Amino acid sequence: MWDLDGHELTGVYGTWSERSYELTDLEAESLTLLLSAEDSPGPDWIHRIPDEFYGESMRWSLTVSRAEVTDIHSTIVQGTVDGVFVDVLAQRFDRSWAVSAQDTDDDIAQEMLRRLGLVHVPASGAWSGWLPESQVAITGRASYVPWPQPCC
Numbered sequence: 001m002w003d004l005d006g007h008e009l010t011g012v013y014g015t016w017s018e019r020s021y022e023l024t025d026l027e028a029e030s031l032t033l034l035l036s037a038e039d040s041p042g043p044d045w046i047h048r049i050p051d052e053f054y055g056e057s058m059r060w061s062l063t064v065s066r067a068e069v070t071d072i073h074s075t076i077v078q079g080t081v082d083g084v085f086v087d088v089l090a091q092r093f094d095r096s097w098a099v100s101a102q103d104t105d106d107d108i109a110q111e112m113l114r115r116l117g118l119v120h121v122p123a124s125g126a127w128s129g130w131l132p133e134s135q136v137a138i139t140g141r142a143s144y145v146p147w148p149q150p151c152c
Contacts, residue, residue: 001036001090007141009077010087014069021070023092024061029070033062075143079136081116084109095133100126 001009001022014031021033032044034048035041038058048059070135077088081099090098101113114120118129 003088003091004093004095007077008075008143009091009108010073010075010089014072014073016064016069020071023069025063026072029066030063033064033069035060035062073143073145075141077138078140079138082112084112085139086136088136089128091133092130094149097136098128098130098135099136100128102126107112119127 001011003009008020012026013020014023014033014066015021016033021035023033024032035045036058040047041060042062045060045062048061063128079086079088079097079099081101082100082106086099086101088097088099092098099118101118103120104113110120113127115131116131116135118127118131120127
């Protein structure tokens with residue numbers, strides 16, 4: 001996903017038909033492109049059902065051959081919330097950030113994450129939720145090309 005200023009957030013991206021898209025299904029011979037838009041970008045694009053976390057109903061997907069996608073790279077955006085490091089995943093129109101924090105044994109950090117309204121997901125070992133923009137300090141952005149390239 002991108003922030004409201006057009007910067008990539010934590011995720012994997014690539015270029016298809018001269019446009020950048022978020023990618024999923026990276027271990028397959030085909031990749032799934034994701035796009036947020038009110039209207040379908042074309043007849044082959046599939047409307048994605050909103051999930052409980054993002055709640056975004058304007059997401060579309062298209063599966064294309066891996067050979068058609070160039071410039072595959074990962075981006076990580078990190079920040080801090082009251083001194084706890086978080087990955088920044090998305091931004092809503094109200095400018096709040098979707099964040100994820102790794103599980104911690106620190107009781108004080110766990111209580112702080114709980115107090116902020118983040119939800120602990122034991123299966124993933126992470127805390128996640130939406131926080132107002134004013135509570136998250138962006139501390140770094142990095143993009144890199146995974147090597148070797150995942151796939152077939």
